[in-house]
Amino acid sequence: MKLYPLFADLAGRTVLVVGGGEVALRKIAALLAAGAAVRVGAPALHPQLAQWAAQGRIRHVPGFFHEDWLERVWLVIAATDDAGTNRQVAAAAGARRIWTNVVDDAALSSVHVPAVVDRAPVQIAISSGGTAPMLVRRLRERLEATLDHALGPLAALLGRYRRRIRARVRDAGARRALYQRALDGPMTAALRRGDGAAAERALRRLLRGGASAPMCGSVALVGAGPGDPGLLTLNALRRLNEADVILYDRLVGRDVLELARRDALRIDVGKRAGERGMPQAAIHALLLEHARAGRRVVRLKGGDPCVFGRGGEELEFLRAHGVPYEVVPGVTAALACAAYAGVPLTHRDHAHVVQFATARGRTTLDALDWRALAAPRRTLALYMGAAELDGIRRQLLAHGRGADTPFALVENGTCADQRVIVGRLDELAALARAHALRPPALLIVGEVAALASRLAWFGAAPITAADFAAAA
Ligand code: SAH
Numbered sequence: 113m114k115l116y117p118l119f120a121d122l123a124g125r126t127v128l129v130v131g132g133g134e135v136a137l138r139k140i141a142a143l144l145a146a147g148a149a150v151r152v153g154a155p156a157l158h159p160q161l162a163q164w165a166a167q168g169r170i171r172h173v174p175g176f177f178h179e180d181w182l183e184r185v186w187l188v189i190a191a192t193d194d195a196g197t198n199r200q201v202a203a204a205a206g207a208r209r210i211w212t213n214v215v216d217d218a219a220l221s222s223v224h225v226p227a228v229v230d231r232a233p234v235q236i237a238i239s240s241g242g243t244a245p246m247l248v249r250r251l252r253e254r255l256e257a258t259l260d261h262a263l264g265p266l267a268a269l270l271g272r273y274r275r276r277i278r279a280r281v282r283d284a285g286a287r288r289a290l291y292q293r294a295l296d297g298p299m300t301a302a303l304r305r306g307d308g309a310a311a312e313r314a315l316r317r318l319l320r321g322g323a324s325a326p327m328c329g330s331v332a333l334v335g336a337g338p339g340d341p342g343l344l345t346l347n348a349l350r351r352l353n354e355a356d357v358i359l360y361d362r363l364v365g366r367d368v369l370e371l372a373r374r375d376a377l378r379i380d381v382g383k384r385a386g387e388r389g390m391p392q393a394a395i396h397a398l399l400l401e402h403a404r405a406g407r408r409v410v411r412l413k414g415g416d417p418c419v420f421g422r423g424g425e426e427l428e429f430l431r432a433h434g435v436p437y438e439v440v441p442g443v444t445a446a447l448a449c450a451a452y453a454g455v456p457l458t459h460r461d462h463a464h465v466v467q468f469a470t471a472r473g474r475t476t477l478d479a480l481d482w483r484a485l486a487a488p489r490r491t492l493a494l495y496m497g498a499a500e501l502d503g504i505r506r507q508l509l510a511h512g513r514g515a516d517t518p519f520a521l522v523e524n525g526t527c528a529d530q531r532v533i534v535g536r537l538d539e540l541a542a543l544a545r546a547h548a549l550r551p552p553a554l555l556i557v558g559e560v561a562a563l564a565s566r567l568a569w570f571g572a573a574p575i576t577a578a579d580f581a582a583a584a
Contacts, residue, residue: 123147131191132157218242231263262303329403335442340526356407363414416444446493449525454567462559471497486511491558502541518562532574
């Protein structure tokens with residue numbers, strides 16, 4: 113059997129809720145939000161309901177269900193934990209042709225209350241006709257994640273301008289085009305920033321004839337996190353869902369790209385270690401070309417886009433060329449690799465400072481302030497250091513770090529094939545060689561690294577010097 117979906121206008125209409133517990137409270141809160149006049153029948157009320165009754169926000173009819181309670185009622189919700197009472201309510205209400213919902217009992221209900229994604233005035237109601245509540249919950253979570261909170265204000269704003277737009281743009285096709293441009297352009301971006309006034313200005317500009325001007329796209333600089341797609345932010349997911357074009361780096365996981373809009377144009381601009389990827393200038397040119405063509409461009413980078421990712425240069429370029437942009441931060445490798453290796457980056461007993469540095473190539477290595485990096489009671493997270501471990505070890509020892517300082521090397525952090533190697537600083541390069549460490553890998557140096565042996569929780573157990581000795 114297929115249900116007929118409806119949205120009910122309950123403003124000022126009497127709704128009877130039978131039952132006064134937690135479940136009734138949830139239902140009543142939603143009914144009040146819809147402006148219903150709530151009559152609650154129950155021998156006793158949940159304290160919150162008792163307070164609302166005392167404030168006159170709802171009306172309490174004490175006692176056990178009686179047919180009189182149905183007088184002048186439009187809708188009944190039976191929310192008691194007594195099956196007999198629920199049946200009795202459903203029968204009495206049905207006899208009077210009053211729509212009835214019995215909580216968690218599809219068979220007794222003549223109306224079902226759907227799961228709702230609320231972006232009022234937009235509301236999405238989901239029902240499986242009582243067959244699969246679990247599936248419905250899952251769907252609701254998905255929609256909650258993908259639909260951002262600008263949706264409500266967006267609908268409200270368009271609602272206010274609907275007549276004006278209709279009067280100004282007579283042709284239905286032209287109107288559709290105008291709506292498209294409005295939705296994809298600065299109006300929506302302004303609402304996401306919570307700037308209603310700017311959104312309204314953008315819409316007015318479009319209405320004044322800006323609709324024929326060439327449309328300017330935008331670029332979102334988005335952090336994809338270190339690999340595990342679960343570490344994407346909701347904003348990153350939303351931008352990926354809307355993107356027309358995605359320029360991504362090598363470090364962006366395949367699973368992350370899977371989540372992007374199917375028909376987006378995907379361009380691999382990846383730099384591989386040791387190999388040359390697309391030159392930065394060529395990436396800039398692509399960003400500009402696609403944005404100027406009016407597309408929504410996502411520049412997707414591993415980890416956080418502005419931590420050793422040249423995000424800053426790209427922003428400077430976009431600003432210089434007048435392309436609107438936004439930045440969606442990501443979980444950077446140091447945070448993610450440490451977490452997935454069981455290494456707390458700070459610890460009251462061991463480290464009060466965390467330093468992020470990059471150690472790619474001789475020149476970078478020589479330019480670093482090793483005295484600061486080697487200071488005690490600090491945690492050092494080194495990016496791009498896999499090829500320079502010997503130099504790193506020498507510098508840290510030369511600047512006062514003890515030979516027995518613990519390190520943890522995290523290879524392919526957060527991915528299914530993550531490996532963690534732990535040991536003492538003086539054996540850093542030797543251990544990495546012995547276990548054929550491959551990039552991408554993150555190096556953590558400091559007392560906290562030793563905790564990996566005890567606190568590891570993800571993937572294979574850490575590899576230690578003892579494993580090395582056993583293998584030798
Ligand atoms: N913007 C990125 C860093 C880019 S530099 C971020 O915020 O994470 C690339 C370096 O990041 C790699 O050489 C490696 O040191 C580190 N890295 C990135 N992803 C990693 C991963 N999954 N596991 C280990 N290291 C990683």
